Amino acid sequence: MADIKNTNDCWQKLNNDIVMELPVDFNIKANLAYLERNKKECMFEVKNEIITRVIVLREMRALVQIQVNERNQMIVKFLGDLKPHKQTELAEVVRYIREWFDLDRDLAPFYAMANTDPLLKEPVQEFYGLRVIGVPDLFEALCWGVLGQQINLAFAYTLKRQFVEKFGDSIEWNGRNYWIFPTYEQIAQLTPADLADIKMTLKKSEYIIGIAQLMANGELTKEKLSRIENLKEAEKSLTNIRGIGPWTANYVLMRCLRFTSAYPIDDVGLHNAIKHLTGSEKKPSKEELLKLSLKWANWQAYATFYLWRVLY
Numbered sequence: 001m002a003d004i005k006n007t008n009d010c011w012q013k014l015n016n017d018i019v020m021e022l023p024v025d026f027n028i029k030a031n032l033a034y035l036e037r038n039k040k041e042c043m044f045e046v047k048n049e050i051i052t053r054v055i056v057l058r059e060m061r062a063l064v065q066i067q068v069n070e071r072n073q074m075i076v077k078f079l080g081d082l083k084p085h086k087q088t089e090l091a092e093v094v095r096y097i098r099e100w101f102d103l104d105r106d107l108a109p110f111y112a113m114a115n116t117d118p119l120l121k122e123p124v125q126e127f128y129g130l131r132v133i134g135v136p137d138l139f140e141a142l143c144w145g146v147l148g149q150q151i152n153l154a155f156a157y158t159l160k161r162q163f164v165e166k167f168g169d170s171i172e173w174n175g176r177n178y179w180i181f182p183t184y185e186q187i188a189q190l191t192p193a194d195l196a197d198i199k200m201t202l203k204k205s206e207y208i209i210g211i212a213q214l215m216a217n218g219e220l221t222k223e224k225l226s227r228i229e230n231l232k233e234a235e236k237s238l239t240n241i242r243g244i245g246p247w248t249a250n251y252v253l254m255r256c257l258r259f260t261s262a263y264p265i266d267d268v269g270l271h272n273a274i275k276h277l278t279g280s281e282k283k284p285s286k287e288e289l290l291k292l293s294l295k296w297a298n299w300q301a302y303a304t305f306y307l308w309r310v311l312y
C-alpha cells in the first residue's frame with residue numbers, strides 16, 4: 001500500500017464544531033461531484049455543498065454536516081441531540097471522516113506518475129483534488145460489492161436503497177430520515193425469504209446473509225483483513241468467501257481496506273472509460289489492461305477511480 005501521512009492531529013474543537021486541516025491538493029468540488037453521481041444514494045445527502053450523514057462508531061451515533069470553508073478547512077457540525085463530548089469520541093469521528101475521504105494519503109507520487117501517463121493525464125488535470133472516497137464499514141462495502149455484481153450502477157443504487165430502508169435504522173432531523181446501514185448482526189438472523197421484497201437475485205440474498213454470518217461469528221473482520229499486507233493474499237481471503245469473486249474482492253480492497261494497488265480489472269466502467277479516452281470501438285483486452293497497470297504500479301486503485309470519474 002502507498003504511504004500514508006500521519007496527520008491525525010490536524011484538527012481542533014471550536015465551540016461545538018470540529019475543524020480539520022485538509023491536504024493542499026484536496027478539492028471539495030471534485031469530491032462532491034463524485035458523491036452526487038446518483039440521486040438514489042441513501043447513505044448521505046449533498047445540498048448546497050454540504051454533506052449530511054449519520055456516522056456510526058461502536059455504540060455512538062452522530063448526525064453531522066460536513067462542509068469546506070474558503071481556507072480549505074473541513075468543518076464538521078453536530079446536529080440534534082446525538083453529539084459526542086469526549087475527546088476520544090471526537091477523535092473517532094475525525095478518523096472516520098479522514099478514512100472516508102482518504103485524507104491521510106500522500107498523492108504527490110500518484111500525480112507525478114499520472115501527469116506523464118497518456119491515459120491519466122487528462123482525467124487528473126480535470127478532476128484534480130479527487131480522492132478515492134471509501135466505504136469504511138466492511139459489511140457495507142461487501143454488500144455494495146455483491147449488490148453491484150452484473151447490473152448497471154443505477155439499478156445497484158435502487159437495490160441498496162431498498163435494502164437499507166427495509167432493514168436499516170434512521171435518524172430523523174428537519175423532517176427527513178438519515179439512514180444507517182443494516183448491521184451484520186441483524187442480517188445474519190435472516191433467511192433469503194426475508195429479502196424477497198428486494199429485487200435482487202436469490203443468490204445475492206444468500207451471499208449477503210452468508211457474509212453477515214461470517215462476520216457475526218468473528219471469522220471475517222476488518223481488523224483481520226487489515227493485517228494482511230500482501231494484495232494477492234488479501235484478495236484470496238475474500239474470494240474464498242461464497243459470492244465474492246475477483247471484481248468484488250478488488251472493489252472492497254480498494255474502497256474499504258485501502259489497497260492502492262487493488263485493480264478491478266474486469267470492471268465494465270473501467271473498460272468503457274478506456275474505450276472513451278482512446279477512441280476505440282472495442283473494450284481493452286486483459287493483456288492490455290495488465291500492461292497499462294504496470295505503469296500505474298502501486299496506484300492502480302487511484303488510476304481506476306479517476307478513469308471511472310470520466311464516465312459520470
